[in-house]
Amino acid sequence: MSRPPLSPERVVDAASRVADAAGLAGVSMRSVGRELGVEAMSLYHHVASKDALLDGLADWIFVRIETPTAGRPWRAQMEARAHSARAVLAAHPWGLGLIESRRRPGPANLRHHDAVLGCLRAAGFPVALAAHAFSVLDAYVYGFVLTEVNLPFQPGEAAEDFVDGLGLVMAEHPHLAEMVAEQVVGRDYAYGDEFDYGLALVLDGLEARFASG
Template sequence: MGGLLLVEAKRRPLSRRRVLEAAVRFVDREGLGALSMRKLGADLGVEAMSLYNHVPNKDALLDGMVEVLLGELEVPSEGGDWEERVREAYRGFRRLAREHPNVFPLLVVRPANTMDGVWLVEEFLKTLREAGFDAVTALYAFRTLSGYAMGYAMAEIRGFAMEPGGDRAGVRALPADEFPRISELEGRLGEVDRDAEFEFGLGLILGGLREKL
């Protein structure tokens, strides 16, 4: 029965959206390096050439995958405290990275030149302007917050720098007299509360912005 359902799913007409969503699922499962038009076509049960009716080339496919991810992001909600609205939106940004760790890096290396991306920026700027920031400060704030959230999310899925192994054994192997500040964190580097750490950084930025109002 499961095989029949799979066959029926593959027989569904192709569309640009279906191709893009299939590409996201493929990369979630196999990794970005494994993606090719041939393999994606096989995954969809069609010839690779059929995909070009919906995406002209692989670059367009990758841009479309960014579009799919941006569509999953939540913009700041309407009403209420601006800081909490911004916090919740960037928590969603981090959740997206954890849900799509193999696809998320595309957001870093490929500009979001789609209407979804433009709309997302507009909504964030709107929230910050309504909070009372002038246009330029709102832009700086958006870029600072986005840079922090994107950088933290990337480090979380790829591994943090300056953490020697992230475990007790790695820290113990370091000469304590040469690395006293790292050594005093033995047992903590590998046991960091990532949620608390992310909120700490977000709070620092928001606290600084609050002083600008």
């Protein structure tokens, strides 16, 4: 059976699979070529360099994050975008260090950033507050995902099982022990459940600042 022809899209898709399996450090023209079953040199007809491939991967992430729509309620749009970004970045954590680091942002990257600002500006946000909102929302989402994907839990391990393993150490830290006793023990606690509460705090703060003019 003949393989479909190479294209920039197929090369970037293959790079995303390599990154999912081996992290961003595992992405090279050679590893992507192996994923596609071709020689690395053949990729250069479609992607100019490894740097261009990383630009394409950043765009690949942005294509998958829900883009806000100007003219719709800004808070609901920002909330939906935050949930979408969390889901995409949790599924592809190699994107965390990549998506805001590219010196040559691609078309999906630029469209996404413009749409976020456009949604806020259409709602009446001044330019400065729109920029602050964009920054704080991304800082919250990216920081939450970074923590979430690096928690020291084993697959299937509950938070309560983890803190049980800390044993006497907890007794030496009374405020931490108090929080665990009240929030974790017997409550089927999951760190991911904190996301909506924290996001609401951020959006409440932005809403109050916006309303104050």
